[in-house]
Amino acid sequence: MGAAKKVALGEPAGGVPGRWCSSCTASLPLTLRWLRADFRCELCPPPPPHVPLSFGPLAPRSSASKCHASTFADTEPQLDQDAKACCSLCAGALQDEEGPLCCPHPGCPLRAHMICLAEEFLQEEPGQLLPLEGQCPGCKNSLLWGDLICLCRMGTEEEEEEDLESEEEHWTDMLET
Incomplete structure (x- = not known):
């Protein structure tokens, strides 16, 4: 990845070099994902706490649904x-x-x-349209709204048939280094 592209990544949505636009990113459930390890670079300044970093390609949807089902097997009440x-x-x-x-x-x-749950989270952020994060009313742990929605979507999707996608070359393998 060229240096100019990395600099542009360090100036998200605000246009001010070296500063994350808090009003822009605060209302969006963003995740910064490095698809390939050789493209990773340190961002200065680092993204705010509500923008988690992820690494590697996205899992196929059918695998994600299976992962979700096993993740919540012990947490959902019988x-x-x-x-x-x-x-x-x-x-x-x-x-x-x-x-x-x-x-x-x-x-x-x-x-x-x-x-x-949105109304519960928005009590702490009354001026926002969508919640960004909040404290779980059940266990009092901090939760990111985007993560909850992502998990909800994975859990409600129908299981997709196993396709040949896993056998095909992933598009990130074709990126120039």
């Missing part, structure tokens, strides 16, 4: 088949098509409507 799942915040019924948000921390019983 319900009787006759019992209806209820939102931890409003005690209303959780409909299957809504895909409740669940805390990813082991042992946390939180299952909530998306709107209920």
